[in-house]
Amino acid sequence: MANDVTFDQRTPVDFAIIGSGAAGGIIARELSTAGFNVVVFEQGPYRRAEDFTHDEYSVLFQGELLGGGPHLSGQTFRHDEHEVATSPEVQPIRYAQTVGGSSVHFSANFWRFRESDFKERSMLGPISDTNFADWPITYEEIEPYYTRVEWEVGVSGAPGPFDSFRSKPFPMPPLPVKSSGVLLEKGANKLGLHAQAQPHAILSQPFNGRSGCIKCGHCMFFGCEVGAKSSSLAAMIPLAEASGRCEIRDRSAVFRIETDANGRASEVLYYDKDGNEQAQMAKAVIVSANGAETSRLLLLSASEQHPDGLANSSGFVGRNLMFNAHAAVDGVFKHQLNDYKSVQVSKVIHDFYETDEARGFYGGGGIDARPLWSATPIFHAMLGMPHDVPSWGAAWKDEIAHNFTRQMTLACGTTSLAMDRNNITLDPNNTDQWGRPAIRATYHDHDDDVAIARFLSERSQELMDAAGAEKFWAHDVGLSTGGEHLLGTARMGDDPTTSVIDRHHRSHDVPNLFICDGSSFVTSGRGQPTMTIMALAFRAAEHIAAAAKANEI
Amino acid sequence: MKNNSDISRRRFLKSTGALTGASLFRIGAPSFAALTQAACTARDEGATFRTLGTEEAADFAAIAARLIPTTDTPGATEAGVIYFFDRAWGDELSRFLDVMRGFLQTINGGLGARFATLAEAEQDAALKANEHDGRFELLRITTIYGFFAMAKHGGNKDHLSWDLVGFEGHHGGWEAPFGYYDAEYAKEQSSGE
Numbered sequence: 001m002a003n004d005v006t007f008d009q010r011t012p013v014d015f016a017i018i019g020s021g022a023a024g025g026i027i028a029r030e031l032s033t034a035g036f037n038v039v040v041f042e043q044g045p046y047r048r049a050e051d052f053t054h055d056e057y058s059v060l061f062q063g064e065l066l067g068g069g070p071h072l073s074g075q076t077f078r079h080d081e082h083e084v085a086t087s088p089e090v091q092p093i094r095y096a097q098t099v100g101g102s103s104v105h106f107s108a109n110f111w112r113f114r115e116s117d118f119k120e121r122s123m124l125g126p127i128s129d130t131n132f133a134d135w136p137i138t139y140e141e142i143e144p145y146y147t148r149v150e151w152e153v154g155v156s157g158a159p160g161p162f163d164s165f166r167s168k169p170f171p172m173p174p175l176p177v178k179s180s181g182v183l184l185e186k187g188a189n190k191l192g193l194h195a196q197a198q199p200h201a202i203l204s205q206p207f208n209g210r211s212g213c214i215k216c217g218h219c220m221f222f223g224c225e226v227g228a229k230s231s232s233l234a235a236m237i238p239l240a241e242a243s244g245r246c247e248i249r250d251r252s253a254v255f256r257i258e259t260d261a262n263g264r265a266s267e268v269l270y271y272d273k274d275g276n277e278q279a280q281m282a283k284a285v286i287v288s289a290n291g292a293e294t295s296r297l298l299l300l301s302a303s304e305q306h307p308d309g310l311a312n313s314s315g316f317v318g319r320n321l322m323f324n325a326h327a328a329v330d331g332v333f334k335h336q337l338n339d340y341k342s343v344q345v346s347k348v349i350h351d352f353y354e355t356d357e358a359r360g361f362y363g364g365g366g367i368d369a370r371p372l373w374s375a376t377p378i379f380h381a382m383l384g385m386p387h388d389v390p391s392w393g394a395a396w397k398d399e400i401a402h403n404f405t406r407q408m409t410l411a412c413g414t415t416s417l418a419m420d421r422n423n424i425t426l427d428p429n430n431t432d433q434w435g436r437p438a439i440r441a442t443y444h445d446h447d448d449d450v451a452i453a454r455f456l457s458e459r460s461q462e463l464m465d466a467a468g469a470e471k472f473w474a475h476d477v478g479l480s481t482g483g484e485h486l487l488g489t490a491r492m493g494d495d496p497t498t499s500v501i502d503r504h505h506r507s508h509d510v511p512n513l514f515i516c517d518g519s520s521f522v523t524s525g526r527g528q529p530t531m532t533i534m535a536l537a538f539r540a541a542e543h544i545a546a547a548a549k550a551n552e553i
Numbered sequence: 554m555k556n557n558s559d560i561s562r563r564r565f566l567k568s569t570g571a572l573t574g575a576s577l578f579r580i581g582a583p584s585f586a587a588l589t590q591a592a593c594t595a596r597d598e599g600a601t602f603r604t605l606g607t608e609e610a611a612d613f614a615a616i617a618a619r620l621i622p623t624t625d626t627p628g629a630t631e632a633g634v635i636y637f638f639d640r641a642w643g644d645e646l647s648r649f650l651d652v653m654r655g656f657l658q659t660i661n662g663g664l665g666a667r668f669a670t671l672a673e674a675e676q677d678a679a680l681k682a683n684e685h686d687g688r689f690e691l692l693r694i695t696t697i698y699g700f701f702a703m704a705k706h707g708g709n710k711d712h713l714s715w716d717l718v719g720f721e722g723h724h725g726g727w728e729a730p731f732g733y734y735d736a737e738y739a740k741e742q743s744s745g746e
Contacts, residue, residue: 056722
């Protein structure tokens with residue numbers, strides 16, 4: 001669908017929304033259909049469903065959806081602030097640069113948070129050297145928006161034994177169980193654990209005029225060629241454009257939010273598709289660019305009135321980066337699973353979700369069964385082999401040939417603690433393809449994050465054994481070297497000295513600047529953040545629209 | 554950067570004939586002979602290398618053939634991995650061309666001979682001796698790319714590698730059951746077990 005509307009750059013549009021992903025797409029739909037004129041800026045191109053392919057080499061290894069790899073996207077990484085950050089061959093901060101953002105290429109595992117996620121600090125007490133805190137909102141407050149996501153964006157699933165309450169059932173049943181799910185359930189039953197259906201932002205059947213999943217198996221890292229994945233591209237942006245009040249301005253990389261003499265956001269400066277500087281005036285600005293890009297943009301927008309970066313009087317912009325720690329255990333079974341078919345995950349265990357103080361450390365997580373390295377052949381050959389197999393030659397070839405259809409991974413998604421030392425800053429030595437300072441991630445997992453990941457790895461090895469794996473092995477749990485979940489870097493809170501935005505996503509410092517994406521998180525959840533990002537977006541849009549109508553922005 | 558050699562595929566195969574022949578004698582299976590025939594017609598007879606020269610192409614092809622060897626199933630040679638190297642090192646992986654040429658020089662320099670001229674056991678020993686060189690891993694990964702990436706990228710002739718591992722990547726969608734265990738599970742569910 002082509003854009004039906006183009007807004008004049010010198011006439012202030014009601015809202016400039018920076019980012020078209022999980023949050024930006026929803027906010028665009030909500031505000032445009034409420035009668036506001038919006039321009040959505042997306043640095044990537046406007047790919048449609050028919051543009052997505054199963055080309056593993058281009059998508060996974062040439063950064064087709066990631067902006068072309070680290071040498072173009074401008075990202076650096078280091079574990080410690082005393083190190084000089086470098087740009088590794090594998091992009092450290094992985095998010096899609098395309099209309100729809102990372103909601104296009106994510107695996108679409110789609111948990112709600114639980115009631116406890118929003119008040120863990122009160123439940124567990126302080127943790128030294130961290131910024132561990134309660135959210136300013138509760139599960140009860142966000143629950144109606146989780147329900148909106150499920151019914152308006154489209155979620156398949158069935159309730160699990162540990163889920164928090166829901167006000168409405170899932171709109172459609174879960175996707176079919178896979179062999180990996182059957183084996184996880186078998187192991188769980190033996191160990192007295194509970195395997196439940198995995199919820200997905202993928203349609204198990206036709207819904208709201210969209211096609212159901214065809215089980216092609218190319219969800220993780222790929223765009224969905226039939227629009228069954230409930231990305232903002234498939235589910236929200238078409239509705240926004242149909243309002244006649246939403247312009248998607250793709251290939252437009254924002255590099256600064258300008259403020260006026262009153263300290264209010266007034267203009268969005270960006271590079272257009274030809275690399276030329278452009279400016280769009282706006283009455284209000286909403287930043288939904290993801291936890292890394294949002295931080296960079298706010299830091300780049302420093303001015304005399306905002307010397308440490310826009311909305312950064314607290315100094316919390318960029319801080320508290322949380323990736324969600326991970327662990328993985330692989331197993332090979334006698335018969336073929338063919339787990340490369342259909343969605344990644346069909347069953348998950350949430351028995352270890354909550355922090356158990358008896359373990360001696362903070363954190364919890366989920367264990368799901370999926371192909372992961374066995375979803376596509378390059379990935380499998382590169383990363384899927386056990387440690388005792390040589391990395392080349394006839395024995396290696398035999399192993400990959402035998403294992404590809406017989407292998408599964410138990411993937412553990414866990415917590416990360418918010419800390420000052422884990423952050424996004426502007427790299428002084430490197431730039432991206434547009435000349436913006438590179439995003440520099442500094443990250444060293446908290447000891448508790450590593451401990452819970454190791455704990456879940458041990459439980460996963462027990463599950464593999466109980467499931468009857470002929471062979472299984474654990475991947476080393478080490479320090480994170482990057483991530484896809486970009487959380488916490490502009491956290492919400494009631495105290496302007498320890499947070500960037502208020503409970504309604506308005507920045508404490510700039511009244512007409514709103515921020516909503518993974519950066520808004522206060523804690524990390526257990527590894528599946530996108531459902532909560534989308535719920536926050538519905539909730540934020542409601543408050544922003546109400547404030548605008550009341551002339552209170 | 555590009556070295557547009559005029560070498561034809563026919564001439565290239567001749568230059569690596571000792572290697573290919575040795576593998577064929579060792580295998581000797583009729584099904585494999587058919588696969589090899591397919592590989593020999595993998596490219597137009599007049600196809601040329603765009604990036605690599607004759608001798609270095611033979612060496613890189615020989616290295617790929619030891620990393621993913623021809624056994625009773627096809628390997629890098631039959632999949633045409635060298636054509637992936639030639640294309641990618643002249644295009645999206647061009648930043649690695651000199652790195653890879655340098656690595657080849659290191660290997661050949663240590664041997665005092667061109668890699669492609671050695672016996673398989675000597676080739677394996679040479680690679681083993683260079684395993685800890687970071688460039689080895691880069692070449693190993695690039696070989697995996699060439700073996701498994703879609704055929705449009707230059708290798709993976711006739712989806713040989715996908716057939717090898719059982720990946721029906723050219724198939725569109727699927728319906729349950731997908732594998733043995735969910736099929737059995739469905740039977741148990743329907744029988745009320």
